[in-house]
Amino acid sequence: MSERELRRIEVLSKIVERRMTSVAAASLLGVSVRQIQRLLKTFQADGAAALRHKARGRRSNNHIVDGVRDFVLELIREHYVDFGPTLAREKLIERHQLAVSKETLRKWMTEAGIWTSRRERKRRLHQPRGRRDCLGEMVQIDGSHHWWFENRGPKCALLVFIDDATGKLLHLRFAGSENTFDYFHAAKAYLREWGKPLAFYSDKHGIFRTTHGSEKDRTSGLTQFGRALYELNIDIICANTPQAKGRVERANQTLQDRLVKELRLRDISMIEAANAFAPEFMADFNARFGKEPRNPKNMHRPLAEHENLDGAMCRKEVRTLSQALTLRYDKVLFILDPNDTAKRLAGKKVVVCDYPDGRLEVTHEGVALPYRTFDKLRSVHRSEVVENKRLDAALDLVAQMQAGRELHRSQRGPRRTGQTNHMFGIPDGSQSNGYVKRGRKPGKKADFTKTPAIIARREQALARGLAAKVESQAVKVDLTLTDSDRHRIADVLAVLDEFPINRKAQPTTEAGF
Numbered sequence: 001m002s003e004r005e006l007r008r009i010e011v012l013s014k015i016v017e018r019r020m021t022s023v024a025a026a027s028l029l030g031v032s033v034r035q036i037q038r039l040l041k042t043f044q045a046d047g048a049a050a051l052r053h054k055a056r057g058r059r060s061n062n063h064i065v066d067g068v069r070d071f072v073l074e075l076i077r078e079h080y081v082d083f084g085p086t087l088a089r090e091k092l093i094e095r096h097q098l099a100v101s102k103e104t105l106r107k108w109m110t111e112a113g114i115w116t117s118r119r120e121r122k123r124r125l126h127q128p129r130g131r132r133d134c135l136g137e138m139v140q141i142d143g144s145h146h147w148w149f150e151n152r153g154p155k156c157a158l159l160v161f162i163d164d165a166t167g168k169l170l171h172l173r174f175a176g177s178e179n180t181f182d183y184f185h186a187a188k189a190y191l192r193e194w195g196k197p198l199a200f201y202s203d204k205h206g207i208f209r210t211t212h213g214s215e216k217d218r219t220s221g222l223t224q225f226g227r228a229l230y231e232l233n234i235d236i237i238c239a240n241t242p243q244a245k246g247r248v249e250r251a252n253q254t255l256q257d258r259l260v261k262e263l264r265l266r267d268i269s270m271i272e273a274a275n276a277f278a279p280e281f282m283a284d285f286n287a288r289f290g291k292e293p294r295n296p297k298n299m300h301r302p303l304a305e306h307e308n309l310d311g312a313m314c315r316k317e318v319r320t321l322s323q324a325l326t327l328r329y330d331k332v333l334f335i336l337d338p339n340d341t342a343k344r345l346a347g348k349k350v351v352v353c354d355y356p357d358g359r360l361e362v363t364h365e366g367v368a369l370p371y372r373t374f375d376k377l378r379s380v381h382r383s384e385v386v387e388n389k390r391l392d393a394a395l396d397l398v399a400q401m402q403a404g405r406e407l408h409r410s411q412r413g414p415r416r417t418g419q420t421n422h423m424f425g426i427p428d429g430s431q432s433n434g435y436v437k438r439g440r441k442p443g444k445k446a447d448f449t450k451t452p453a454i455i456a457r458r459e460q461a462l463a464r465g466l467a468a469k470v471e472s473q474a475v476k477v478d479l480t481l482t483d484s485d486r487h488r489i490a491d492v493l494a495v496l497d498e499f500p501i502n503r504k505a506q507p508t509t510e511a512g513f
Helices: 003-016 022-029 033-046 066-079 085-096 102-111 180-194 224-231 242-265 271-289 340-344 389-403 452-478 483-498
Strands: 139-146 156-163 169-175 199-202 235-238 315-320 326-329 332-336 349-354 360-364 367-369 371-375
Touching (some): 066 085, 085 102, 169 271, 199 242, 224 235, 224 315, 242 271, 315 326, 326 349
Parallel strands (some): 139 199, 199 235
Antiparallel strands (some): 156 169, 326 332, 360 367
């Protein structure tokens, strides 16, 4: 029974025992006296059970039949098994014309085990992991995109290298974005200063991990950065969750607070100046927050004699050399010099090494092959045209047309945000892609207007122009009175004859009126 019904039984029992009047009971229960009398009569005749609501235990008059419920659940299992109740209800109305309330559908899905409420979902646990024992045993790396210069400069990324055992910052690098070439720059600087760690610990960014590798060949499943670490005998571990690499994530939060303010106090707004300030900031950060490792042994290893750091930290792609000693890379045709070594390699595999500093080498078994290039993206180069005043207007028009043209390199090629001085710019002749407008030549500018030949030609042109002007004016005089003009004048004279005007002089006043 409900509390309301139990309350009524208590009050009616007091009336039966003559401890309360009907008027007081009606006031206490909020009903009329006549209703109290009806309830009392039912109570005395059939007992307390008669006061229960008669609809209790019965199905609602507007209930949904079981067949509809089973049909809706079958549709959800077939098409919307991972939908929430709200979205599933919208799709049932939109696609199946079945209108069911959101809460009813939530109840059905919960009873069928399709939906679990947030309270009942098990919260995923991320248990803490202890620090590694030695410096260099594992280094966590990550990129943090943030407004590091606030409103004084562009938004950029900070590449962070932090030791897991000590929590010390080992390297910081500001970059325009989180890209492979900037990671090459940062890793080279880190390895030159500290040596090789046992492992890097990163997230599953496309720079560190690929999902398109072959199961047979281990190296084919590596990214360019992963391949470079493999050549240097450095492991890379990709974390499944951000919580797993919480040390570098918490360091990013601290840096987004402290480093931003330090840059503001020093009025640093450029990436180059921020990179120059990074070592000073790291020394202060490590002195404040660094921990001593449990084991004092340094696990960083020096580079072996056979390991080439510069040769590993680059983008490498394999190409097949044609019989004409040519190959294509990023829409550029590379033509090898026809020496004896290159001729023997016709039809064989060569390696294209694209370095972060813009250098590019075509190698075979470690030997660089000389080449020249032919860019497939053809355009007009203003700097190669001999100075000619008559060509300026045409070349300006060509440059405007090329500026509106969208030229792109290969979609499979690298993004060269972190690469400098490379040959793969878009040569469309526009200023937006590096074209610099040609300036005047050094020395005193020659005055061509005072040359005798130019003066004579100018006088001849002026004479011809004056003669043409006089001739045109004479023609205009001859053509001023046409036939239509003569007819109009005749009509005006006829009107004047019909209405003569008195031309006798009228006397005027002193004011002249």
